Amino acid sequence: MTQSLPPTDRSLPIALIRAREGVMAPIREMLAETGLTEQQWRVLRVLAEHGQLDAKSLAERASLLLPSLTRIAATLRGKGLITQTQGDADRRRQFIAITSKGQRLIDANAPQAARIAAGFRAALGDADFDTLLDLLARLDPGAP
Amino acid sequence: MTQSLPPTDRSLPIALIRAREGVMAPIREMLAETGLTEQQWRVLRVLAEHGQLDAKSLAERASLLLPSLTRIAATLRGKGLITQTQGDADRRRQFIAITSKGQRLIDANAPQAARIAAGFRAALGDADFDTLLDLLARLDPGAP
């Protein structure tokens, strides 16, 4: 089977980068007014959705590596948006929870975030949007 | 129209991140042996494909921001894989070209890179793979 390198234009990694760029642009625009980065917002959203989590679980659900989460948590703690407490039974664990201030920030921006998300779904159409999520999931090694 | 925030599991940005993670894993594994990062490899590939380019065009084709490219070019120059010359007619421009050493590095790794790319196409199937590239392109603001 002959195998030649595909042209960079049809490369899957580059297509993923560019799609992400397009998707993130309006989201970053929204977040700029809150002073949060995209990753900080993701951490808060996961905490709002799941309640208190240990660092490892939180990192997995937010698709972050632990070293990144360590730094992000320090920042969010400084902003008073999360709390962090050492585990009682297992003192290796760090439990992280959203504060009421953090929750208010989520609540205040959820409507616009939802509008943006709905906008992408509408742009592709329901069927194509779901197809896209399915295909992307098949590339995710953590989801098989 | 009511709009609630989708659960993080069904979020398009997170799906894109995770897919990218899955796609990049084998590529990074290959690149680790060459001492190149994924972005450095992308720059070399674009140069091999298009020949000498000015910095702006190169950044666009490699999906990099100019500040990133400036740093990457400095690194690649240090490794002797590219050359950089100031424009003659327009001295604002910096023209970047791949060296023979850089070309040899591309040639040496192209077969394995092609195998990896073919592997993803085979994993999804030709039809779904092309569908995916089309859907991703529709999210890219720079393409239509």
Add this chain to the structure above:
DNA sequence: TCGCAACCATTAACATGTTAAGGAATGGCA
């Protein structure tokens, strides 16, 4: 219980992403 492997989180070091500011060069226009 002693010793050690495994685990959780952090720190470190380097590279890139992102935004803003700076510096050099060009082109157009009064």
Add this chain to the structure above:
DNA sequence: TGCCATTCCTTAACATGTTAATGGTTGCGA
């Protein structure tokens, strides 16, 4: 010609991505 907005690239500053090493803790088997 002289001014000035624009363009191209670089630098700066901060945040994250990535890999490796470190520091505490825990669990378990000899």
